[in-house]
Amino acid sequence: MLRTKITNRLLFVILLVIVPLTTINCQLATDGNILSSQNRLRFGNYLYHEKDYLRAADEFKEYLSSESNDTIVFRLANSYFQIGRYTEAANNFKGLFFGSQLSEEARLMFYESVFFQNDYKLFRVLADEQNFGSSLYGKDIERLKYISFFLDNSKLPEENLVLKNFPDSVQSRLLNFYQQKKFPKLKSITTSVILSTLIPGAGKIYTGEVGDGITSLIATALTAYLAITNFKADHQFRGWMFSGLAAFFYAGNIYGSAASAQIYNARIQFNFDNEVRLFFEHRNYFLPKIDY
């Protein structure tokens, strides 16, 4: 009985001393330092899921300075990708090309990173590079290559070569884009200028600016008419003033027609670019969704 009592007391004293000590030690060892690698990783993952990619990237970078983890490298690269820092994203994805389980996904994301840098020529050179190719996502990369032809001024490849990479549901739409890109319906600046020289306003009507064209015609004709009638009524000052105005309107109408044709062509190009970009953006460039 006495022995048990002594043992209990001894146990109590030991626990009294040990518990606080071990608690403190545990705190310091596990999450005592909120800037420890593991805590940085936990916090980084939280930020990543909150879509605070810039801060998540900082945390992952710190974590990776002392630890090695392919998933986190992928997340770091993807964080850069999400905030539009495509060069850094591409560099980090590249680091996973060899000896990583995420190699295939990293290759696809690498190509996406290069693609979104808008340097499509470089993208196409890299897409043809055999070393970087992906066996799993090769078709997606190939499709991306053909999409890039719609987004810059490069010469389009053969029609069937482009179209065969896309699903049936979008074939007619893409064929339409292809035709528009290859044979854009532009207006000739020379024709517009010649028309306006012959009949004031005709150049503008040719470029679709009917209202402006008719206004030009009326303004030029009326000021010329006023100049003549004022000369006839012997109002020299007014006659010369309206003559000057008529000449100004006539010259302005020719210049305006050239400008109008240029604006028309730029608008066609702009609308086409916008339409194409929206079409592909809406379909996420036919890319599979990848996230880790």
Added chain:
Amino acid sequence: MKIRLRVIFFLFTFVLAVKAQDRLSIQLDFANNLFNNKQFYYAITEYKRLQFFDSTKTFNYEINYRIGECYKAGAKYDDAVKFFSLAELSARTDDELFDSKTQIIRTNILRRTSDRALQLCDELEKDQRFSGKKDQINYWRGWAYIFADKWDEAAKSFTRINSNHELKKLAEQTGKAKVSVTFAKVISYILPGAGAIYTGKFLSGLMSLGWNLLSGYWTINSFVENRVFDGVVVAELVWLRFYRGAIQNAEEFAQEKNLEVSNKSLRYLQNEYKGMKP
């Protein structure tokens, strides 16, 4: 034995709580230090880190409030409102609630959603818990009116605080210095160029008057000489052009002048006014 076990358990939880609290307080101090040094990006990171590790949510109000302030300082007003709203939800006292609500008003003033700021001021005024804070509510209401370019209304709000309030005088002066856009247009209808002269653009006003007189003379002269078509065309193409131009100019000059007056007062508020600003 049971008592001993309780003592050990108490000791265990106490040490754990004190240690965690201490650690979080250090983190809060660190984040506050970054905030005080205006390193707002890093301050947000550290506040968020603190929030992530503060499982007891002890510092939730301070964290959300400070993150809101950081975003506000970085002109990310939508994010700021979001975090001030979170601070509002985690407020523990009426004062904290009032502070977070006024911060939302102030952010709305800055992001020029003055109507929303005024609506929030009205809501705050109706709340019985804040009946002793009428002056502060009127103060921010006045600022909301200033940013809505309603200086006379702003003066009324500041008068409710103090009839000699510095901002009341400024708002009154600004209101008086402004010109009436409608009046400038109306007098230009009666006498072309008068609106421009009223807004201080004398040369432009006189030129406008001259052109109208000359084109009017040509029109009448054409009719007198029985050149009716000439008269109609000159009236339409020349006289009416100058007449309409004089009215449009009067409107633009008046708006420009009012903008100048408002900007001058806003510049004063930004650079020289010592009181609280949104």
